[in-house]
Amino acid sequence: MGTVSDVDLAELFDRSKSLDHGAITVPGYTADGWQVRIFGAVVPTDVPIADFSDEQLQEFLYGGARKVKLDEITTPGGPNVLRSSRAAKDLRQPTKAALGSRMLQGRACAGLLPLEMTLRRRVPVTWLILALSTGCDEPPSPGEAPEDGEIVEAVAGELIELEDGIQVEVPPPGDLVMIEVMYDDGNTAIATIVNDPDHGVRVEHPDEHLLGLPPGTAASCASKCSDSAYSYVFGSTRAKWKSRLNWHYRHGGSPVGKNAAINAFKHGAQAVPKQRNSCSMSDQSNATHRYEGETSTRPNIGKDGSNVFCKSPDGENVVGWGGLPDGTLAVTCSWASDDGSSTYRIIEADQRYDTSNRSWFTGNAVPNDCSGRFSLRAVATHEFGHAYGLGHTPNACKQVMADSASACTSRRKFGRGDVRGVRDLY
Numbered sequence: 001m002g003t004v005s006d007v008d009l010a011e012l013f014d015r016s017k018s019l020d021h022g023a024i025t026v027p028g029y030t031a032d033g034w035q036v037r038i039f040g041a042v043v044p045t046d047v048p049i050a051d052f053s054d055e056q057l058q059e060f061l062y063g064g065a066r067k068v069k070l071d072e073i074t075t076p077g078g079p080n081v082l083r084s085s086r087a088a089k090d091l092r093q094p095t096k097a098a099l100g101s102r103m104l105q106g107r108a109c110a111g112l113l114p115l116e117m118t119l120r121r122r123v124p125v126t127w128l129i130l131a132l133s134t135g136c137d138e139p140p141s142p143g144e145a146p147e148d149g150e151i152v153e154a155v156a157g158e159l160i161e162l163e164d165g166i167q168v169e170v171p172p173p174g175d176l177v178m179i180e181v182m183y184d185d186g187n188t189a190i191a192t193i194v195n196d197p198d199h200g201v202r203v204e205h206p207d208e209h210l211l212g213l214p215p216g217t218a219a220s221c222a223s224k225c226s227d228s229a230y231s232y233v234f235g236s237t238r239a240k241w242k243s244r245l246n247w248h249y250r251h252g253g254s255p256v257g258k259n260a261a262i263n264a265f266k267h268g269a270q271a272v273p274k275q276r277n278s279c280s281m282s283d284q285s286n287a288t289h290r291y292e293g294e295t296s297t298r299p300n301i302g303k304d305g306s307n308v309f310c311k312s313p314d315g316e317n318v319v320g321w322g323g324l325p326d327g328t329l330a331v332t333c334s335w336a337s338d339d340g341s342s343t344y345r346i347i348e349a350d351q352r353y354d355t356s357n358r359s360w361f362t363g364n365a366v367p368n369d370c371s372g373r374f375s376l377r378a379v380a381t382h383e384f385g386h387a388y389g390l391g392h393t394p395n396a397c398k399q400v401m402a403d404s405a406s407a408c409t410s411r412r413k414f415g416r417g418d419v420r421g422v423r424d425l426y
């Protein structure tokens with residue numbers, strides 16, 4: 001699917017140059033940009049393209065499925081002619097195949113060169129799509145279709161698959177839904193589905209929208225308290241609670257004691273309102289929450305075999321337990337709505353924590369005999385961060401909202417980027 005026959009490759013790159021020396025000639029593509037660094041995982045970047053072997057050229061142009069470590073790569077802010085996006089490609093599953101072909105139809109610009117690559121953790125196959133200037137001379141202006149994300153043909157209430165095992169129900173027009181999955185191998189996955197009444201249903205990847213950085217710079221990651229990057233959990237859409245975040249706890253299925261669990265989740269819920277941080281940054285947050293006691297209502301997050309999915313909002317913010325696919329620690333789903341202002345209103349957030357295949361510790365300190373156990377307080381702080389509207393920060397920066405988790409650690413205090421994110425929203 002998605003072959004592109006009408007693109008003159010000579011317009012895309014200069015064969016006499018290496019990637020490091022500006023071989024890619026599409027406007028907006030710089031030799032030291034993150035997009036070029038992605039190629040470094042599959043082809044040499046210091047060799048002129050003309051000197052590529054046939055295999056390398058094939059990889060460069062059409063690439064095979066693979067995993068590319070992007071730990072040090074961040075996306076710059078501001079518009080680019082070239083955008084990365086990803087989609088499931090597994091043709092064995094009709095939903096995914098349909099998603100892919102519809103996506104291509106949905107792109108506004110004529111030239112598309114799909115490079116099949118795996119860009120990030122737990123994403124089986126990714127397309128790096130180069131939206132060429134060919135046939136798309138004018139950059140999108142406000143009011144035109146957003147250039148981020150992938151347009152999919154889907155209707156409200158339809159369950160769509162985003163990546164292997166991650167599904168969401170498409171929200172009503174004007175609403176968004178976000179799903180975040182934390183795995184026990186250090187990885188996370190996150191996606192936002194926007195039902196834009198003007199432009200259709202769009203899938204975005206929030207961690208491609210880093211904020212808080214000077215233009216053109218990447219997160220420094222020199223230390224937890226010097227990195228200032230943050231992101232919104234709904235990607236390009238800023239959304240927050242406009243009233244108090246009232247949440248309930250469901251103890252059913254818990255592998256830990258009730259009081260210990262409630263205290264751990266309260267700890268997580270308080271981090272944003274208190275801006276609890278390691279960097280001596282003052283508390284300037286207006287965010288508020290209230291623990292409203294136990295409930296019998298389950299978190300609005302389903303599991304079906306090896307799939308997890310966000311259902312429709314039910315009006316209750318529930319933190320609770322339930323089986324999750326192997327290797328999955330926790331899932332947060334949240335929903336936001338266009339209420340007519342530039343900042344959308346978060347309307348619900350649910351969290352489901354895994355009861356199986358692992359064990360948690362519930363105190364502040366890492367137990368002496370810890371092996372493979374995760375801090376419930378730390379994971380809850382991270383998941384509640386999403387519930388309040390924070391997206392991921394780069395892992396290397398050691399923020400609470402970093403896109404990874406490690407066993408036998410207790411990262412419960414925000415870093416600079418985390419706090420800046422909270423201050424931006426609240």
Ligand SMILES: [Zn+2]
Pocket residue numbers: 180181182188382386392401402403
């Ligand atoms: Zn996360």
